[in-house]
Amino acid sequence: MDEVYRCTGVFGHRMVQIEKEEPAKIECHAKLTETVLVGDYLKCKEIGNQLYATEIVKRTNVIKRINFSGNQLLAANVDVIFIVTSVNNDFNISRLERYYIIARESGARICFTLSKCDLTEHYMEYQKLLKKNFHDADVVNTSVYDSEFDCTVLYEFWNHDETAIFIGSSGVGKSSLLNILLENYIIKVQGIRKKDDRGRHTTTSRQLYNLKDNRCIIDTPGLRSIGISASNSNIETVFSDIAELEKNCRFSDCSHSNEPGCVVLHAIESGALDEERVERYLKLKGKDGLRHKLKYGKPHQRQSAVKQLKKRK
Numbered sequence: 001m002d003e004v005y006r007c008t009g010v011f012g013h014r015m016v017q018i019e020k021e022e023p024a025k026i027e028c029h030a031k032l033t034e035t036v037l038v039g040d041y042l043k044c045k046e047i048g049n050q051l052y053a054t055e056i057v058k059r060t061n062v063i064k065r066i067n068f069s070g071n072q073l074l075a076a077n078v079d080v081i082f083i084v085t086s087v088n089n090d091f092n093i094s095r096l097e098r099y100y101i102i103a104r105e106s107g108a109r110i111c112f113t114l115s116k117c118d119l120t121e122h123y124m125e126y127q128k129l130l131k132k133n134f135h136d137a138d139v140v141n142t143s144v145y146d147s148e149f150d151c152t153v154l155y156e157f158w159n160h161d162e163t164a165i166f167i168g169s170s171g172v173g174k175s176s177l178l179n180i181l182l183e184n185y186i187i188k189v190q191g192i193r194k195k196d197d198r199g200r201h202t203t204t205s206r207q208l209y210n211l212k213d214n215r216c217i218i219d220t221p222g223l224r225s226i227g228i229s230a231s232n233s234n235i236e237t238v239f240s241d242i243a244e245l246e247k248n249c250r251f252s253d254c255s256h257s258n259e260p261g262c263v264v265l266h267a268i269e270s271g272a273l274d275e276e277r278v279e280r281y282l283k284l285k286g287k288d289g290l291r292h293k294l295k296y297g298k299p300h301q302r303q304s305a306v307k308q309l310k311k312r313k
Contacts, residue, residue: 004057006216007040008208016053018042019210029054037062038206038218039076039163061106063165066227075165075206075218080158081108083137084168084177086116087123092169093133094280098226099167100134101234101284111138111157113166115173118146133238144176151180155215163208163216170222178219182209230286239281242273255287 009017014028016036026044028036029052036042041057063074063081081103085091096112103110112130117123123141130139138157143149154177158164166174206220228235236243242264246254250261256278258265267273 002043002045004041005044007036007038007042026051037073037076038208063106065102078108078165079162080164082111082113082166084113084115084166084172084174086172087114087126088119090172097238098228101228104234114141117141117149118143144180151177161214165218167220228284235284242281
Protein backbone atom coordinates (compact mmCIF):
# COMPACT_ATOMS: atom_id res chain seq x y z
CA MET A 1 0.00 0.00 0.00
CA ASP A 2 1.31 3.45 -0.95
CA GLU A 3 2.13 5.92 1.80
CA VAL A 4 2.47 9.71 1.39
CA TYR A 5 5.49 11.59 2.73
CA ARG A 6 6.64 15.21 2.37
CA CYS A 7 9.85 15.94 0.46
CA THR A 8 12.20 17.96 2.66
CA GLY A 9 15.30 17.95 0.43
CA VAL A 10 16.46 17.02 -3.05
CA PHE A 11 19.91 15.57 -3.72
CA GLY A 12 20.68 15.20 -7.40
CA HIS A 13 18.28 13.76 -9.96
CA ARG A 14 17.02 10.62 -8.22
CA MET A 15 17.68 11.01 -4.49
CA VAL A 16 15.30 12.88 -2.17
CA GLN A 17 14.80 13.25 1.56
CA ILE A 18 11.39 12.64 3.07
CA GLU A 19 9.78 13.53 6.38
CA LYS A 20 9.26 10.46 8.58
CA GLU A 21 9.86 9.93 12.30
CA GLU A 22 13.46 10.67 11.34
CA PRO A 23 14.48 12.29 8.01
CA ALA A 24 15.21 9.55 5.48
CA LYS A 25 16.85 9.60 2.08
CA ILE A 26 15.15 7.50 -0.57
CA GLU A 27 15.41 7.04 -4.32
CA CYS A 28 12.85 8.05 -6.93
CA HIS A 29 11.48 5.12 -8.90
CA ALA A 30 12.25 5.09 -12.62
CA LYS A 31 8.58 5.65 -13.47
CA LEU A 32 8.66 9.02 -11.67
CA THR A 33 9.69 11.23 -14.60
CA GLU A 34 8.70 14.61 -13.09
CA THR A 35 11.20 16.71 -11.17
CA VAL A 36 10.61 16.43 -7.43
CA LEU A 37 10.60 19.73 -5.51
CA VAL A 38 11.12 20.53 -1.86
CA GLY A 39 7.61 20.78 -0.42
CA ASP A 40 6.15 18.08 -2.68
CA TYR A 41 4.00 15.31 -1.23
CA LEU A 42 5.19 11.96 -2.59
CA LYS A 43 3.45 8.63 -2.86
CA CYS A 44 5.98 6.04 -1.79
CA LYS A 45 6.03 2.27 -2.18
CA GLU A 46 8.21 -0.38 -0.61
CA ILE A 47 9.85 -2.55 -3.25
CA GLY A 48 12.22 -5.29 -2.12
CA ASN A 49 12.61 -3.81 1.38
CA GLN A 50 13.53 -0.47 -0.18
CA LEU A 51 11.23 2.58 -0.11
CA TYR A 52 10.86 4.43 -3.42
CA ALA A 53 9.06 7.65 -4.37
CA THR A 54 6.69 6.69 -7.18
CA GLU A 55 4.35 9.64 -7.72
CA ILE A 56 3.97 13.36 -6.94
CA VAL A 57 0.66 14.23 -5.32
CA LYS A 58 -1.07 17.15 -7.08
CA ARG A 59 0.54 20.45 -6.13
CA THR A 60 -1.41 23.44 -4.83
CA ASN A 61 1.19 25.80 -6.35
CA VAL A 62 4.83 26.15 -7.37
CA ILE A 63 7.38 28.95 -7.12
CA LYS A 64 9.38 29.36 -10.30
CA ARG A 65 11.71 31.69 -12.13
CA ILE A 66 13.08 31.82 -15.65
CA ASN A 67 16.74 31.05 -16.26
CA PHE A 68 18.86 30.35 -19.34
CA SER A 69 17.31 26.89 -19.81
CA GLY A 70 13.66 27.88 -19.30
CA ASN A 71 11.45 27.66 -16.21
CA GLN A 72 13.21 26.62 -13.03
CA LEU A 73 10.85 25.29 -10.37
CA LEU A 74 12.03 26.19 -6.86
CA ALA A 75 9.51 24.77 -4.37
CA ALA A 76 5.95 23.46 -4.12
CA ASN A 77 2.89 23.75 -1.86
CA VAL A 78 3.79 27.05 -0.21
CA ASP A 79 1.27 29.22 1.68
CA VAL A 80 3.41 32.24 2.61
CA ILE A 81 6.45 33.77 0.91
CA PHE A 82 8.78 35.89 3.03
CA ILE A 83 10.87 38.06 0.70
CA VAL A 84 13.91 38.85 2.83
CA THR A 85 16.06 41.93 2.22
CA SER A 86 18.51 43.65 4.51
CA VAL A 87 18.27 47.39 5.18
CA ASN A 88 21.84 48.12 4.13
CA ASN A 89 23.78 48.06 0.87
CA ASP A 90 21.85 45.02 -0.34
CA PHE A 91 18.51 46.84 -0.60
CA ASN A 92 17.55 47.01 -4.28
CA ILE A 93 14.00 47.96 -5.30
CA SER A 94 14.43 46.61 -8.84
CA ARG A 95 15.39 43.18 -7.51
CA LEU A 96 12.52 43.23 -5.01
CA GLU A 97 10.05 43.99 -7.79
CA ARG A 98 11.21 40.81 -9.51
CA TYR A 99 10.94 38.74 -6.34
CA TYR A 100 7.43 40.10 -5.79
CA ILE A 101 6.36 39.17 -9.33
CA ILE A 102 7.47 35.54 -9.05
CA ALA A 103 5.94 35.35 -5.56
CA ARG A 104 2.60 36.76 -6.70
CA GLU A 105 2.49 34.35 -9.63
CA SER A 106 2.47 31.44 -7.17
CA GLY A 107 -0.71 32.70 -5.48
CA ALA A 108 0.86 32.52 -2.00
CA ARG A 109 0.58 35.35 0.51
CA ILE A 110 3.54 37.74 0.49
CA CYS A 111 5.39 39.42 3.34
CA PHE A 112 8.51 41.54 2.85
CA THR A 113 10.92 40.90 5.71
CA LEU A 114 13.43 43.66 6.43
CA SER A 115 16.43 42.10 8.15
CA LYS A 116 19.38 43.65 10.05
CA CYS A 117 17.27 46.61 11.19
CA ASP A 118 19.80 47.16 13.97
CA LEU A 119 22.25 48.47 11.34
CA THR A 120 20.34 51.66 10.53
CA GLU A 121 18.02 54.19 12.12
CA HIS A 122 16.23 54.63 8.78
CA TYR A 123 14.56 51.22 8.51
CA MET A 124 11.10 52.85 8.60
CA GLU A 125 11.92 54.64 5.33
CA TYR A 126 12.52 51.27 3.69
CA GLN A 127 9.25 50.01 5.14
CA LYS A 128 7.30 52.98 3.77
CA LEU A 129 8.86 52.51 0.34
CA LEU A 130 7.79 48.87 0.21
CA LYS A 131 4.25 49.62 1.38
CA LYS A 132 3.98 52.34 -1.27
CA ASN A 133 5.12 50.06 -4.09
CA PHE A 134 3.46 46.79 -3.04
CA HIS A 135 0.00 47.56 -1.70
CA ASP A 136 -1.18 43.99 -1.08
CA ALA A 137 1.98 42.76 0.70
CA ASP A 138 2.80 42.93 4.39
CA VAL A 139 6.10 44.35 5.67
CA VAL A 140 7.88 43.46 8.93
CA ASN A 141 11.10 44.65 10.57
CA THR A 142 13.50 42.12 12.10
CA SER A 143 16.94 41.75 13.61
CA VAL A 144 18.59 38.68 15.12
CA TYR A 145 20.85 40.87 17.29
CA ASP A 146 18.46 43.49 18.70
CA SER A 147 15.61 42.36 20.97
CA GLU A 148 13.64 45.45 19.94
CA PHE A 149 12.84 43.56 16.72
CA ASP A 150 11.10 40.32 17.60
CA CYS A 151 11.61 37.81 14.78
CA THR A 152 8.65 35.74 15.96
CA VAL A 153 6.42 38.51 14.58
CA LEU A 154 6.58 36.41 11.39
CA TYR A 155 4.13 33.99 13.00
CA GLU A 156 1.43 36.67 12.71
CA PHE A 157 1.46 36.16 8.92
CA TRP A 158 1.90 32.38 8.95
CA ASN A 159 -0.72 30.08 10.45
CA HIS A 160 -0.48 26.66 12.06
CA ASP A 161 -0.17 23.78 9.57
CA GLU A 162 1.07 26.12 6.84
CA THR A 163 4.29 26.15 4.85
CA ALA A 164 6.36 29.30 4.41
CA ILE A 165 9.50 29.95 2.39
CA PHE A 166 12.33 32.46 2.67
CA ILE A 167 13.54 33.87 -0.64
CA GLY A 168 16.07 36.63 -1.18
CA SER A 169 19.62 37.35 -2.24
CA SER A 170 22.69 35.75 -0.72
CA GLY A 171 23.75 37.18 2.61
CA VAL A 172 20.53 38.95 3.59
CA GLY A 173 20.11 36.81 6.72
CA LYS A 174 17.55 34.16 5.77
CA SER A 175 19.29 31.35 7.65
CA SER A 176 19.92 33.55 10.69
CA LEU A 177 16.21 34.32 10.91
CA LEU A 178 15.40 30.64 10.55
CA ASN A 179 17.75 29.73 13.39
CA ILE A 180 15.75 32.01 15.69
CA LEU A 181 12.48 30.37 14.64
CA LEU A 182 13.92 26.89 15.10
CA GLU A 183 15.09 27.87 18.61
CA ASN A 184 18.24 25.78 18.18
CA TYR A 185 21.04 27.13 16.09
CA ILE A 186 21.49 24.25 13.66
CA ILE A 187 21.99 26.10 10.37
CA LYS A 188 25.47 27.30 9.49
CA VAL A 189 25.67 31.08 9.17
CA GLN A 190 28.49 33.59 8.85
CA GLY A 191 28.87 37.21 9.91
CA ILE A 192 28.62 40.20 7.60
CA ARG A 193 31.56 41.52 5.63
CA LYS A 194 32.76 44.83 7.07
CA LYS A 195 33.59 46.32 3.67
CA ASP A 196 29.99 46.32 2.40
CA ASP A 197 27.73 45.19 5.31
CA ARG A 198 26.69 42.08 3.37
CA GLY A 199 26.35 38.64 4.83
CA ARG A 200 28.35 35.72 3.51
CA HIS A 201 26.47 33.13 1.49
CA THR A 202 26.09 29.84 3.38
CA THR A 203 22.91 27.98 2.28
CA THR A 204 23.63 25.75 -0.72
CA SER A 205 20.35 23.88 -1.25
CA ARG A 206 16.65 24.21 -0.51
CA GLN A 207 15.60 22.49 2.69
CA LEU A 208 12.28 22.15 4.53
CA TYR A 209 12.27 22.35 8.33
CA ASN A 210 9.48 21.50 10.77
CA LEU A 211 8.67 23.75 13.72
CA LYS A 212 7.07 22.56 16.93
CA ASP A 213 3.62 23.99 16.12
CA ASN A 214 3.19 22.16 12.78
CA ARG A 215 4.43 25.11 10.77
CA CYS A 216 6.98 24.32 8.06
CA ILE A 217 9.61 26.62 6.59
CA ILE A 218 11.75 26.23 3.46
CA ASP A 219 15.18 27.84 3.47
CA THR A 220 16.66 28.62 0.06
CA PRO A 221 20.03 29.67 -1.38
CA GLY A 222 20.23 33.24 -2.62
CA LEU A 223 19.18 33.72 -6.23
CA ARG A 224 21.76 35.44 -8.41
CA SER A 225 19.16 36.33 -11.04
CA ILE A 226 15.37 36.49 -11.10
CA GLY A 227 14.13 35.93 -14.64
CA ILE A 228 10.62 37.14 -15.43
CA SER A 229 8.54 36.51 -18.55
CA ALA A 230 7.78 39.79 -20.35
CA SER A 231 4.18 38.56 -20.71
CA ASN A 232 3.70 38.02 -16.96
CA SER A 233 0.50 39.85 -16.02
CA ASN A 234 1.87 40.63 -12.56
CA ILE A 235 4.23 43.19 -14.09
CA GLU A 236 1.18 45.35 -14.78
CA THR A 237 0.08 44.80 -11.18
CA VAL A 238 3.32 46.25 -9.81
CA PHE A 239 3.35 49.09 -12.35
CA SER A 240 -0.40 49.57 -12.71
CA ASP A 241 -0.13 53.36 -13.02
CA ILE A 242 2.28 53.13 -15.97
CA ALA A 243 0.35 50.29 -17.62
CA GLU A 244 -2.85 52.35 -17.51
CA LEU A 245 -1.20 55.49 -18.86
CA GLU A 246 0.48 53.84 -21.83
CA LYS A 247 -2.89 52.64 -23.13
CA ASN A 248 -3.47 56.26 -24.16
CA CYS A 249 -0.22 56.67 -26.13
CA ARG A 250 -0.64 57.34 -29.86
CA PHE A 251 1.32 54.21 -30.82
CA SER A 252 0.47 50.82 -29.38
CA ASP A 253 4.18 49.87 -29.46
CA CYS A 254 5.34 53.21 -28.03
CA SER A 255 8.86 53.03 -26.55
CA HIS A 256 8.19 56.14 -24.42
CA SER A 257 11.36 57.76 -25.79
CA ASN A 258 10.37 60.77 -27.90
CA GLU A 259 7.35 59.65 -29.90
CA PRO A 260 4.62 62.24 -30.50
CA GLY A 261 1.54 61.69 -28.37
CA CYS A 262 3.38 59.72 -25.67
CA VAL A 263 1.39 60.09 -22.46
CA VAL A 264 4.09 58.38 -20.37
CA LEU A 265 6.76 60.87 -21.50
CA HIS A 266 4.45 63.74 -20.65
CA ALA A 267 3.91 62.27 -17.16
CA ILE A 268 7.69 61.98 -16.65
CA GLU A 269 8.25 65.58 -17.75
CA SER A 270 5.50 66.85 -15.46
CA GLY A 271 6.91 64.92 -12.49
CA ALA A 272 3.89 62.63 -12.20
CA LEU A 273 6.04 59.55 -12.98
CA ASP A 274 9.57 58.66 -11.91
CA GLU A 275 11.76 58.04 -14.97
CA GLU A 276 13.84 55.33 -13.29
CA ARG A 277 10.67 53.45 -12.41
CA VAL A 278 9.46 53.69 -16.02
CA GLU A 279 12.78 52.29 -17.20
CA ARG A 280 12.46 49.33 -14.81
CA TYR A 281 8.98 48.65 -16.16
CA LEU A 282 10.15 48.78 -19.78
CA LYS A 283 13.04 46.45 -19.02
CA LEU A 284 10.72 43.87 -17.48
CA LYS A 285 8.38 44.16 -20.47
CA GLY A 286 11.25 43.81 -22.93
CA LYS A 287 10.39 47.22 -24.41
CA ASP A 288 13.48 49.14 -23.38
CA GLY A 289 15.52 48.56 -26.55
CA LEU A 290 14.56 51.64 -28.60
CA ARG A 291 14.46 53.91 -25.55
CA HIS A 292 17.93 52.76 -24.52
CA LYS A 293 19.39 53.34 -27.98
CA LEU A 294 17.98 56.87 -28.15
CA LYS A 295 19.37 57.81 -24.75
CA TYR A 296 22.58 55.82 -24.38
CA GLY A 297 23.41 54.22 -27.72
CA LYS A 298 26.39 54.87 -29.95
CA PRO A 299 25.86 57.43 -32.75
CA HIS A 300 24.94 54.83 -35.38
CA GLN A 301 22.50 53.17 -32.93
CA ARG A 302 20.81 56.49 -32.20
CA GLN A 303 20.52 57.25 -35.92
CA SER A 304 18.91 53.85 -36.52
CA ALA A 305 16.45 54.47 -33.68
CA VAL A 306 15.55 57.90 -35.06
CA LYS A 307 14.82 56.33 -38.46
CA GLN A 308 12.42 53.90 -36.79
CA LEU A 309 10.57 56.78 -35.18
CA LYS A 310 10.38 58.71 -38.49
CA LYS A 311 8.77 55.69 -40.15
CA ARG A 312 6.07 55.75 -37.48
CA LYS A 313 5.40 59.43 -37.95
